[in-house]
Amino acid sequence: MRARSVRSYEDVVIAVPVSVPYVRYSQESAHWWIAAALRGLVKGAGITPGDIDGFTVSSFSLAPDTAVGLTQHLGLCPRFLEHIPMGGASGVVAARRAARAVQAGDAEIVACVAGDTNHIDSFRSLLGSFSRFALEASYPYGAGGPNASFALLTDGYMRRYGATREDFGRICVAQRANALTYPQAIMKKPLSLEEYMSARPIADPVHLFDCVMPVAGAEAFLVMHEDTAKERGLPYARLAGAIERHNAFPEDPLQMRGGWELDVADLWSAAGCRPDAVDLVQTYDDYPVIVMMQIEDLGLCGKGEAAEFLRGHDLTNAGTLPHNTCGGQLSAGQAGAAGGFIGFVEALRQVTGQNLAAPVAGARRALVSGFGMVNYDRGVCTAAAVLEAA
Amino acid sequence: MTGVLGDLALALASGAVEVVDLTHALTPDFPVIVLPPEFGQCAPFRIEEVSRYDARGPAWYWNNISMSEHTGTHFDAPAHWVTGRNQPGGTVDAVAPDRLVAPVCVIDMSGPAAEDPDFIMTAAHVAAWEAEHGEIPAGAWVLMRTDWAKKAGTPAYVGLDATGAHSPGPDASAIEALLARDIIGFGTETVGTDAGQGAHLSPPYPAHSLLHGAGKLGLQCLAGLDRLPPVGAMLIAPPLKIAGGSGSPLRVLALIPGKTA
């Protein structure tokens, strides 16, 4: 149906990974966290705020402000400005938007930032006003929030494909091991499969360690021309390919697949490699069932085979399939919309050798996936990218 | 103070004259006269708080009240009845004040009324009373004592059954005998000046019909008549001055000779 082939992102690079250390609860505002991330970008790149002429923002807790209010609040004067409210898909989508702007000459240096604060009770407020469909068609049923929505998807997935809690548990346990090497992770204690299995139920079959911990934090990176990065001596990665899709497969009674499936061929064709050629994978991991869907839909294995596929792999940073190498949201914490950036920023660190967590040996190519916005009964936004060392 | 009122003041102060309250408290559940439902009904007493030292009025307590002119212990003016409609001064505001303070005779029918709730007082009872206590003087109130006030708060007060109310009252002969004495008015302890079954007498409702037709006044729902002597007391019964009103709730007082007299 598509008439034209998609242009590559050649000459555009990603640089300066910034992760502002997370805290469980913050007295500060989203503005404060986003400012901290921007300051990290400016210092990391050795530039001034005036050099930033493109800006994308992702945040849930910025109200009543948007990206527009932030420009004045933070003294920016961009010629390219985007508000990207796509939750877990925000990181990849921000990179796509920024890359095209840089490529087209609409901006030289785009700061892509996601940040959220977390006050006592702010999570409840967010759930209670998340979307019109959620408010009317899922919240009144016990107000389980995403726990309940993903419990239903997990239940359906387990019934259909025979995945077990142990299969989900291995994902969580491996990520915890990775998180212990990442000084900024919120979770500091090891997690055993036994502990995972015996945790209290939250919304059956979802148990405590399937759930992320809401925290405050921010993540950011810069998008610029390769020349610019070279001139300033910044380590960078190429955007070898990137896809996004929204509200795919609305006829599926339960979400067993995401929009990746529609565009996965384009992703690997742009990246010029096969899925098994990546050195590490960063999935969106707000509930391990979604990890399995991404593994399948992005072509690492067939539909319904993720449990078995993952049983054959060691998912730690030293393993055969390093996955969510800083612990992901499950162990590092979910800082609102920054949860859509954490995998992207971590992948950037890994392929550019600027590690905070244990490095994946010889990491040159990373698959990063995003999944966002349970508007009602399923995640609506999906995105994925391949980052390649220069 | 000197003179006759000075004497009265001294008598009141010494207890030689006592003041007796002949009034029931106005309460929402006090019965009113019962008419067939298709007629307009006598409104019971109602009270709604306006404020009570609260946000609606921090330093004051007051109520709005509503009721019929014929609720509780009340006064009937001649205009209350069709027979009295052409009486001069027939409405409460027009009743001459000197008729509102007057001597009172009490005919004690509590004995036979205790025997029969439908007891009817006749001219013969009036004659018997006069034989004992002397002729009823002109310009006096006459009250029929039945001790019915003591039944207030019980179903027997109105005495409703499928045939209507059952309470004592006068017949036409008794009222005619009182009119012959040129009384000011006639009062009872029951919810009407007529008997509960007064509709079946001839004429129907003889007390209302004859008294008001003759320009006389009525009092009903009186209490405390057992404290009055047959003769020798003074009645004070001024109704509210309702312009064109047919009757009025009121506080009825009597002056009686005290124990020290």
Add this chain to the structure above:
Amino acid sequence: MSEHTPLARPPRKDPTAVTPLAHRPPGSPSRAGLFFAAHAARGAFALQECGECGTRIWPPRDACPKCLSADIPFTPAPTGGEVIAETTIRVTHELFYRGRGPWRVGTVQLDCGPVVTANLHRDVTTGARVRMIARLDLAGTPLMMALPAKETPLMDEDPALRGLTAHPRHRRVLVTDGRSALGQETARALLKAGAAKVFLGVADAWKPFPGAERIAAEEGIEIVPLDLSDTRSVVDLAGAIGGKTDIIVNTADHVRPGGVMGQSVALARESFETNVFGLQRLAQVFAPGMLGRANDGVNNAVAILDVTPVAALSNWNVYGMHSASAAARLSVLQGLRAELRDGGIRVMSVFIGPVEDDWHQAVPPPKLAPKAVAAAVVKALAEGIEESFTGDVARDVFARWSADPKVLERELQR
């Protein structure tokens, strides 16, 4: 399906235990969602249906997701479906749901198309065929529940379903007018439906009334003095039973023939005193105590149900001033509903046409037997239906009112 033991009558209240509070749920529905709520309030399971392509739609939308048509009215929808996934929500941050869980929730594939999230009855599980209902929860939020396709033992005792209703079982009910056959039959029907006790209000106890001795002798019925036209009477009764009244059923209605010109203001005022201000008195005096017990376990305070003359919807000039009082009464109910919603007390109406009684002698049939109204009251409470229309006249008037109130106005004029 497991065996269930019958719901036990709760023990007497522990006076030292703090009563759980009712909490306000967040948010308010979209306008489209309000149509779903309106149907749910009347006990109807209605979903949007595209007028152009026929697609059934959920959640409520402002355009068809198939063809973008805006012609997507709510219409009664087939209620069949199958549960395809389920969960039990044990943790929630929302006070409104905490303490009343765990919540069994499922994904239901409706036969008519949409996939919905719904509360699950305890007797249904994944793979089960279900019958969907739409109801309001105790804060007025509309929601769906999947019931067993066929009746199961003790079906209405499912805790989640009971929470969507005001079932009289084990509850103590005040019926306001015991002088009427309507009030007496309602008291009997409530007892039969499992009410723990019925307080039956009687005004002017010194006036005899038909059936007085028989009703007073019935076990479970306690005659109490109550005159809705008298504030002190309502206050006195609340002083006696206000702390243990779980449901109020207002059967009182002062009806007299007569229109605006013909009826005296004195008489019309009597109608308003009972029908309008009486309801206000009940609400002002009883509702605060009920609000305090809106989350008080099995026999929490739950509803004020009014038996509302359908003339509230449009004036029937033969009973013109009574109709006016009915309209005011309906308005009071609407205002009260808004005031009590956040506190978890339902305000319900069973709309009725003329009843077979002394004050409707001149009205030709069909007229409602008091027993029929009593049955409708129990049904409304047991099924949690906020507004129901009982009998041919009430249903007919409602249908005509729904079509065009102005046409109904002319149709009712004699």
